[in-house]
C-alpha cells in the first residue's frame with residue numbers, strides 16, 4: 407500500500423475541513439467528468455479554490471502513489487543516481503515533490519512550476535509542515551509549460567498527469583524541452599490506452615535525444631506492443647481515508663491507481679532482463695508471467711513450474727511491475 411506520509415495526510419485533512427463536503431463533492435464530480443473527457447485543456451481545469459481542494463482530496467493521494475511507485479522503481483534501477491535538485495512541472499499541489507523527496511533523501515532543492523495560483527497556495531500550505539526539508543523548503547513558481555522559455559535545469563525533472571492537458575501538437579516539443587537540461591526525466595500519465603500512447607510517444611522522443619530508459623522498459627528499443635492492441639501500465643494500491651471515500655462515493659477501503667510511466671536518464675541504468683507487465687496468474691503448481699523482455703520483445707504467459715524450485719517460489723511472490731530474470 408502506498409500510504410501518504412502522516413504530515414501530508416493530516417495537512418490535507420485540515421485543508422479539506424475548510425470546505426463544505428457538498429461543495430467538494432460537486433467539484434469532484436465536475437473534475438472527474440473533465441478528466442475522463444481526456445482532451446487538452448484550453449484553460450486551467452482547476453478553476454476555483456474549492457476545485458483545488460477537491461483535486462487534492464480525491465486525486466493527490468493517487469497521483470502521489472503512482473509517482474512514488476514509478477520513482478521508487480527507477481531508484482532501484484539506478485542506485486548511483488542521487489539527485490540534489492528537482493523541478494516538477496505542472497506540479498499542482500505538489501504530489502511529485504512529496505514522492506521524489508520520499509524516494510531520494512539526497513534531494514535538497516525542489517521547485518514546483520504551476521499555472522494555477524490556488525494550487526500553489528494549497529501546495530505551499532501542505533508543504534509548510536513537512537518533515538522532509540526538501541518539501542518544506544520547496545520553491546513554488548507560477549508559470550506555464552513553455553518550450554520557448556529556458557529549459558528546466560535539474561538533476562530530476564518530473565511531469566505527472568500533465569501531458570494529457572497539453573495540446574497534441576505541442577507534446578513532443580515539451581518533452582524535448584523537459585529533457586534538454588535534465589539529468590533524468592520522469593513522466594507519469596493515467597494508466598489508460600490514451601495515457602500509455604502519450605508515454606509511448608514521449609519515450610521515443612527521450613530515446614531519440616540519447617537518454618536511456620531506466621524504468622519500466624528493460625531496453626531502449628521500440629516498444630514492442632502493437633499500437634492499439636494493448637497498453638503498458640501498472641497499478642499502485644492506496645488506502646482511502648473516510649473523507650476520500652465520501653468524496654469518491656466508494657465503499658472500498660482501498661483503490662488501485664493505474665498509471666503509465668517512463669523514467670529516462672543520461673546515465674545507463676541496471677535494467678532487469680524482463681518486466682512483468684500484467685498480474686501474474688497463479689495456478690496450482692505453476693505461475694504464468696506476461697513479460698516484456700530485453701532480448702525477445704513481448705513473451706506472454708511464460709510458465710514457471712513448481713519443478714523450477716527457487717524460480718517458482720520467486721514467481722509465486724512476484725507482482726505486476728516487478729523485474730524478472732530471464733533464464
Ligand SMILES: C[S@@+](CC[C@H](N)C(=O)[O-])C[C@H]1O[C@@H](n2cnc3c(N)ncnc32)[C@H](O)[C@@H]1O
Nearest residue numbers: 469496497498501521522550551566567568571
Ligand atoms: C492533473 S493535474 C496534476 C498535478 C500534479 N502534477 C499531480 O500529479 O498531482 C495537472 C496540473 O498541470 C497544470 N498544468 C496544465 N497545463 C499547464 C501549463 N500549460 N502550464 C503550467 N501548468 C499546467 C494544471 O494547472 C494542473 O495543476
